[in-house]
Amino acid sequence: MRTVGDNVFMPMLSLQHLTLNRNKLSVIHQAAFNGLRKLRVLDLSGNSLALDNSTYPPGVFSPLVALEELYLAGNDDSAEGDYPLNVFTPLPSLRVLSIDTFSDAYFGAAFTSLTRLSSLTLASFDSRGCSLRRLTNHTLHAFRHSGLRTLVIRDCPVLDVEVCAFCDLPKLSSLFVYQGGPILDLSPLLLALYGLQNQTMDLVDFSDNRRRDLPTILDMTNTKYLYNTCIKQLNLRKNAIAGMSSRGLRMDSPWLKCLRHVDMSHNKLSSNDRSLLMRLLFGATNMEIIEAQNQRAFPVGDNNRPPGDASKQPDYTLKINTAKSLRVFNLRAAFQEVGQLPKGINFTQGGNITTLNLAYDGAYYCDSTITGLTAIKDFDFSGNNCHVMGTGLFQHMTTLRRLNVSNVHVTQDFLLANGSELIRPLQHLEVLDLSDNDLMDLPDDLLRHQLRLSGLGLAWNRFQTVPVDVSMQTSLSHLDLSHNNIPSLDSDVRQTLDNLAANHTVTLRLRGNPLTCTCQSLDMVRWLATTVVRLDGDNHNLAYDDDYDDNGRDYPCVLEDGGMGSTGSVMAQWEAYWRRCVGLAFLTVSAVALLVQVLGLLLTYLLWSKWTYVRHAWYVLRHLRLPRRHDFEKDALFVYADDDLELAVKVKKAVRAARPGLRLSLLADDIMPGSFLAEGIARSVERSWKVVLLVTQTFLQDDWSGYSVLQAQGSISDTLPDRVLVLMVGPLQPWTAREPSHLSMRTLLRMIPESCVYHVPGAVTPRHNIWATLGDRIARDPI
Numbered sequence: 001m002r003t004v005g006d007n008v009f010m011p012m013l014s015l016q017h018l019t020l021n022r023n024k025l026s027v028i029h030q031a032a033f034n035g036l037r038k039l040r041v042l043d044l045s046g047n048s049l050a051l052d053n054s055t056y057p058p059g060v061f062s063p064l065v066a067l068e069e070l071y072l073a074g075n076d077d078s079a080e081g082d083y084p085l086n087v088f089t090p091l092p093s094l095r096v097l098s099i100d101t102f103s104d105a106y107f108g109a110a111f112t113s114l115t116r117l118s119s120l121t122l123a124s125f126d127s128r129g130c131s132l133r134r135l136t137n138h139t140l141h142a143f144r145h146s147g148l149r150t151l152v153i154r155d156c157p158v159l160d161v162e163v164c165a166f167c168d169l170p171k172l173s174s175l176f177v178y179q180g181g182p183i184l185d186l187s188p189l190l191l192a193l194y195g196l197q198n199q200t201m202d203l204v205d206f207s208d209n210r211r212r213d214l215p216t217i218l219d220m221t222n223t224k225y226l227y228n229t230c231i232k233q234l235n236l237r238k239n240a241i242a243g244m245s246s247r248g249l250r251m252d253s254p255w256l257k258c259l260r261h262v263d264m265s266h267n268k269l270s271s272n273d274r275s276l277l278m279r280l281l282f283g284a285t286n287m288e289i290i291e292a293q294n295q296r297a298f299p300v301g302d303n304n305r306p307p308g309d310a311s312k313q314p315d316y317t318l319k320i321n322t323a324k325s326l327r328v329f330n331l332r333a334a335f336q337e338v339g340q341l342p343k344g345i346n347f348t349q350g351g352n353i354t355t356l357n358l359a360y361d362g363a364y365y366c367d368s369t370i371t372g373l374t375a376i377k378d379f380d381f382s383g384n385n386c387h388v389m390g391t392g393l394f395q396h397m398t399t400l401r402r403l404n405v406s407n408v409h410v411t412q413d414f415l416l417a418n419g420s421e422l423i424r425p426l427q428h429l430e431v432l433d434l435s436d437n438d439l440m441d442l443p444d445d446l447l448r449h450q451l452r453l454s455g456l457g458l459a460w461n462r463f464q465t466v467p468v469d470v471s472m473q474t475s476l477s478h479l480d481l482s483h484n485n486i487p488s489l490d491s492d493v494r495q496t497l498d499n500l501a502a503n504h505t506v507t508l509r510l511r512g513n514p515l516t517c518t519c520q521s522l523d524m525v526r527w528l529a530t531t532v533v534r535l536d537g538d539n540h541n542l543a544y545d546d547d548y549d550d551n552g553r554d555y556p557c558v559l560e561d562g563g564m565g566s567t568g569s570v571m572a573q574w575e576a577y578w579r580r581c582v583g584l585a586f587l588t589v590s591a592v593a594l595l596v597q598v599l600g601l602l603l604t605y606l607l608w609s610k611w612t613y614v615r616h617a618w619y620v621l622r623h624l625r626l627p628r629r630h631d632f633e634k635d636a637l638f639v640y641a642d643d644d645l646e647l648a649v650k651v652k653k654a655v656r657a658a659r660p661g662l663r664l665s666l667l668a669d670d671i672m673p674g675s676f677l678a679e680g681i682a683r684s685v686e687r688s689w690k691v692v693l694l695v696t697q698t699f700l701q702d703d704w705s706g707y708s709v710l711q712a713q714g715s716i717s718d719t720l721p722d723r724v725l726v727l728m729v730g731p732l733q734p735w736t737a738r739e740p741s742h743l744s745m746r747t748l749l750r751m752i753p754e755s756c757v758y759h760v761p762g763a764v765t766p767r768h769n770i771w772a773t774l775g776d777r778i779a780r781d782p783i
Contacts, residue, residue: 001020001023001024001025002023002024002025002026002027003025003026003027003028003029004020004025004027004028004029004032004033005029005032006029006030006031006032006034007031007032007034007035008032009032009033009034009035009036010034010035011035012035012036013035013036013037013038014038015036015038015039016038016039016040016041017039017040017041018036018039018041018042018043019041019043020042020043020044020047021043021044021045021046021047021071021074022045022046022047022126023046023047024047024048025044025047025048025049026047026048026049026050026055027055028049028055028056028057028060029057029060030057030058030059030060032060033060033061033063033064034063035063036063036064037063037064037065037066038066039064039066039067040066040067040068040069041067041068041069042064042067042069042070042071043069043071044070044071044072044075045071045072045073045074045075045098045125046073046074046075046125046126046128047074047075048075049072049075049076050075050076050078050081051072051075051076051078051081051083051084051099051100051102052081052082052084053084053085053087055084056084056087058084058085058086058087059086059090060087061087061088061090061091062090064090064091065090065092065093066093067091067093067094068093068094068095068096069094069095069096069097070091070094070096070097070098070099071096071098072097072098072099072100073098073099073100073121073122073123073124073125073129073130074100074124074125074126074128074129075100075125075128075129076100076129077100077128077129077131078102078131079102079103079131080102080103081102082102082108083107083108083110083111084110085109085110086110087110088110088111088113088114089110089113091113091114092113092115092116093116094114094116094117095116095117095118095119096117096118096119096121097114097117097119097120097121098120098121098122098123098125099120099121099122100122100129100130100131101122101129101130101131101132101156102131102132103131103132103133103134104133104134104136105122105132105139106136106138106139106141107139107140107141107142107143108142109142110142111142111143111146112142112145114143114146115145115146115147116146116147117143117146117147117148118146118147118148118149118150119148119149119150119151119152120140120143120148120150120151120152121152121154122152122153122154122156123152123153123154123155123156124154124155124156127155130154130155130156130157131156131157132153132156132157132158133156133157133158133159133160134158134159134160134161134162135153135158135160135161135162135165135192136162136165137162137163137164137165137167139165140165140166140168140169141168143168143169144168144169144170147171148169148171148172149171149172149173149174150172150173150174150175150176151166151169151172151174151175151176152176153176153177153178154176154177154178154179155178155179156179157179157183158177158179158183158184159183159184160184160188161177161184161188161189161191161192162188162192163191163192163194163195164192164194164195165192165195166192166193166195166196167194167195168195169195169196170199172196172199172201173199173200173201173202173203174201174202174203174205175196175201175203175204175205176203176205177189177205177206177209178205178206178207178208178209179208179209183209183211184209184211185209185210185211185216186206186209186210186216186222186236186239186240186241187216187221187222189206189209190206190222190223190225190226191222191224191225193225193226193229194225196225196229197225197228197229198228198229198230198254199229199230200230200232200258201229201230201231201232202232202233203231203232203233203234203235204229204231204233204234204235205233205235206235206236206239207235207236207237207238207239207263208237208238208239209239210238210239210240211240215240215241215242215243215268216239216240216241216242217241217242217243217244217245218241218243218244218245219244219245220245226255227253227254227255227256228253228254228255229254229255230254230255230257230258231255231258231259232258232259232260232261233259233260233261233262234255234259234261234262234263235262235263236262236263236264236267237263237264237265237266237267237291238265238266238267239267240267240268241264241267241268241269242267242268242269242270243269243270244269244277256283256284256285257284257285257286258286259284259286259287260286260287260288260289260325261287261288261289261291262284262287262289262290262291263289263291264277264291264292265291265292265293265294265295265330266293266294266295267295268295269292269295277292278292282321282322282323284323285323285324285325286323286325287322287323287325287326288323288325288326288327288328289326289327289328290326290328290329290330291328291330292330292331292334293330293331293332293333293334293357294332294333294334295333295334295335314340314341314342314343315342315343316342316343316344317342317343317344317345317346318342318344318345318346319346319348320345320346320347320348320350320372321348321349322347322348322349322350322353323349324349324351324352325352326349326350326352326353327352327353327354327355328353328354328355329353329355329356329357330355330357331357331358331361332357332358332359332360332361332380333359333360333361333383334361335361335362336362337361337362338358338361338362338363338384339362339363339364340363340364340365341363341364341365341366341367341368342368343367343368343369344368344369344370344371345368345369345370345371346370346371346372347370347371347372347373348372349372350372350373350374350376351372351373351374351375352375353373353375353376354375354376354377354378355376355377355378355379356373356376356378356379356380357378357379357380358379358380358381358384359380359381359382359383359384359404360382360383360384361383361384362384362385363381363384363385364384364385364386364387364388365385365386365387365388366381366384366386366388366389366390366393366408367388367389367390367393368390368392368393369390369392369393369395369396370393370394370396370397371396372396373396373397374396374399375399376397376399376400377399377400377401377402378400378401378402379394379397379400379402379403379404380402380404381403381404381405381408382404382405382406382407382408382433383406383407383408384408385408385409386405386408386409386410387409387410387411389408389410389414389422391418391421391422393422394422394423394425394426395425396425397425397426398425398426398427398428399428400426400428400429401428401429401430401431402429402430402431403423403426403429403431403432403433404431404433404457405432405433405434405437406433406434406435406436406437406457406460407435407436407437408437409437409438410437410439412438412439412440412441413761413762415439415442415443415446416441416442416443419442419443419446420443420445420446420448423446423447423449423450424449426449426450427449427450427451427452428452429450429452429453430452430453430454430455430475431453431454431455431456431457431478432447432450432453432455432456432457433455433456433457434456434457434458434461435457435458435459435460435461435480436459436460436461437461438461438462439458439461439462439463439467440461440462440463440464441463441467442467442468444468444469445469446468447468447469447472447473448472450473451472451473451474451475452475453473453475453476454475454476454477454478455476455477455478455479455480456468456470456473456476456478456479456480457478457480458479458480458481458484459480459481459482459483459484459509459512460482460483460484461483461484462484462485463481463484463485463486464484464485464486464487465486465490466481466486466489466490466493470493470496470497470500471492471496473500474500474503475504476500476506477500477504477505477506477507478506478507479497479506479507479508479509480509481508481509481510481513482509482510482511482512482513482536483511483512483513484512484513485513485514486510486513486514486515487513487514487515487516487521487558488515488516488520488521488524489524489527491523494523494524494527494531497531497533498531498532498533501531501532501533502532505534506533506534507533507534507535507536508533508534508535508536509535509536510535510536510555511536511555513555514558515555515556515557515558515567516557516558517557517558517559517560517565517566517567517570517577518558518559518560519560519577519580519581519584519585522570522574522577522578522581525557525567525570525571525574526571526574528553528555528567528571529553529567529568529571535553553567553568554566554567554568554569555567555568557570626719626720626782627720627782628781628782629689629779629781631689632687632688632689633663633687633688634663634664634665634687634688634689635662635663635664635688635689635690635778635779636655636662636663636664636665636688636689636690636691636692636725636778637665637666637667637670637684637685637687637688637690637691637692638651638652638664638665638666638667638692638694639667639681639685639691639692639693639694639708639712640666640667640693640694640696640699641694641696641698641699641701641702641704641705642702643698643702644694644696644698644699645666645668647694647696647729647764648666648694649666650764650766651692651694651727651729651764651771652664652666653766654764654765654766654768654771655771655774655775655778656775657766657771658771658772658774658775659771659772659775659776659778659779662775662778662779665684665688667680667681667684670683670684670687671684677704678707681704681707681708681711682711685711685712685714685715686715689723689778690722690723690724690725690777690778691712691715691723691724691725692725692726692727692774692778693708693709693712693724693725693726693727693748694727694729695726695727695728695729695732695745696728696729696730696732697730697731697732697733700732700733700742700745705744706743706744709744709745709748710744712724712748713744713747713748713751716751716752719782720782721751721752721753721756722752722753722755722756722777724748724751724752724756725752725756725757725758725774725777725778726748726749726752726756726757726758727758727759727760727774728757728758728759728760729759729760729764730760730761730762731761755777756777758770758773758774
């Protein structure tokens with residue numbers, strides 16, 4: 001549309017809302033709005049209407065006696081000009097006005113009649129329309145009798161704001177000035193609060209006002225009027241605030257007594273400045289929301305710390321005295337390094353805090369107990385380093401609903417041993433995020449007490465199956481298993497998810513897993529295409545993400561021949577794949593049945609024709625038997641490197657404590673000093689029922705390790721393949737093909753069953769469950 005002609009809306013006498021935005025209007029006739037006496041909202045924004053009397057002829061808005069909202073922004077890009085006269089005078093009911101501005105705008109007599117105006121917006125619309133560069137003491141003079149309560153100046157190239165720019169707005173309660181670019185410094189805006197002193201402001205939003213070449217320092221000079229203004233909500237986010245002066249703090253100012261909500265996020269405050277900020281904000285007795293997050297740039301996962309000494313943990317309780325009314329406390333990435341947590345953290349007046357965010361704050365050694373948060377609902381501790389974690393960390397957060405402990409480096413062993421106890425008090429938990437912790441397994445009963453769980457995030461780990469029992473989670477609606485090592489979902493999990501989806505919406509994330517499209521997983525491929533469970537699309541990784549993209553039913557997968565395909569392409573030819581798999585199975589069964597028949601006939605013939613020989617062989621063989629444990633002098637021999645003698649003694653004691661009565665021996669027990677070592681090793685292996693190789697990095701580098709492994713290989717037979725047990729201790733470097741000991745170990749590992757290989761990833765402790773398993777293996781006789 002380019003033109004609004006005369007009387008075009010005359011048949012619409014009851015029209016109340018008219019939107020003509022984002023057209024190409026450049027001409028409005030004088031009688032264009034005749035008949036619209038009931039119109040309340042008129043939107044002409046985003047057109048090409050110049051702010052002059054040729055475009056807006058006098059009296060063009062005269063029929064709009066009931067008009068309350070008028071939107072004219074995004075029309076005129078002119079830097080110079082004057083507002084048209086006698087255009088806004090006939091609008092006695094106008095409450096909301098959005099309009100373009102000139103470089104040195106002055107709202108003169110054309111706007112003095114808008115006595116009921118309560119909201120004025122000077123903003124760009126689709127990057128057009130606001131040319132305002134100077135906000136002078138007289139710019140808003142025309143609105144001094146209007147009762148203006150809300151002023152919005154957004155995305156305008158303002159370079160200067162004079163001190164008395166808001167002096168003519170005595171009833172102003174909400175002020176928004178944000179530029180979104182490196183144009184205006186924050187200091188002139190703070191000084192412009194001069195005109196609002198002794199007023200009560202519901203909101204002052206000075207966010208995103210910064211200059212690349214001039215960081216802002218809050219001191220006595222630029223905050224002297226801030227402290228004399230009663231502001232309930234203050235937003236200073238994204239202002240490149242780089243410092244605070246302690247001399248500028250005034251703990252008895254009206255500002256602190258009124259302040260309810262402050263947002264200082266996305267600035268550049270140092271640790272000392274953040275301490276001053278916390279001191280200032282904790283002095284606000286009516287504070288409800290504190291947002292000081294993202295004071296530094298941080299990459300996700302950048303939370304590694306050197307091991308240090310956990311025994312030096314501060315043995316005291318840190319008391320944090322917040323305002324009693326505080327509800328939301330967001331310190332995400334607010335500190336470069338909080339450091340080692342003390343034994344206790346007590347929020348002395350934290351009974352009303354419902355949201356606490358301490359993510360990516362550089363905390364480590366999380367063996368601490370947090371108390372005082374009796375009403376906590378949402379706790380985010382992600383991105384810290386919790387290699388050491390105590391079971392009492394969440395003990396007193398019984399009201400918690402959402403817990404995020406992603407990327408905290410919690411150890412696998414700790415969760416398997418203490419995971420259930422760690423979250424047992426959280427019986428009201430609804431969302432749990434354990435993403436990005438490099439986990440391979442979880443306790444089966446981890447979520448036994450969390451029966452209200454609706455969201456579970458397990459993404460970016462190394463799970464090969466669904467690690468928890470979801471059948472008990474009747475409220476589960478979001479399950480994130482993306483970016484793991486899951487090749488397929490078993491039938492029980494699929495059935496459980498279908499049962500849940502029958503009662504409510506269930507979303508499953510599976511992207512980034514090495515799914516297989518083989519004969520064994522054909523049922524899963526069909527399930528992915530037909531299930532009512534919502535599947536993920538791209539770029540959705542959170543278990544509780546409300547966004548949903550139903551393009552995720554086609555997943556990459558590995559085909560039967562090792563090539564790459566997709567679940568969608570397999571499903572498109574599902575019958576052909578099914579016949580191929582079933583046909584192969586039937587062919588195998590038929591071939592085996594035929595072979596059994598042939599072998600049966602052959603055996604019958606041999607028994608009939610060679611009965612005398614068969615009977616004689618039976619008499620001979622029935623007196624033979626396999627060796628037993630008690631046929632040997634020792635039950636087990638521990639073979640190790642000389643430097644691992646102390647480790648071998650610990651392992652021997654641990655196995656003997658777990659299974660008393662075993663006859664265990666070390667190489668040092670059988671080989672006397674000065675004797676021929678090769679003969680001693682061979683003789684000790686021959687006299688022992690089982691040989692336990694303690695494989696460490698030292699063992700692989702020992703000169704005699706290759707010979708010891710070869711002797712162990714010689715004791716293996718087809719009837720006794722488990723004569724050798726391999727116990728790997730600690731981290732091992734990748735094996736090379738040139739080392740003889742490495743070649744021997746590779747050969748040995750191919751000869752013995754996987755059940756004969758054990759691994760202790762950390763320190764050897766007598767309480768490890770592996771010693772009982774190893775003792776049972778040593779004591780077992782062949783069947």
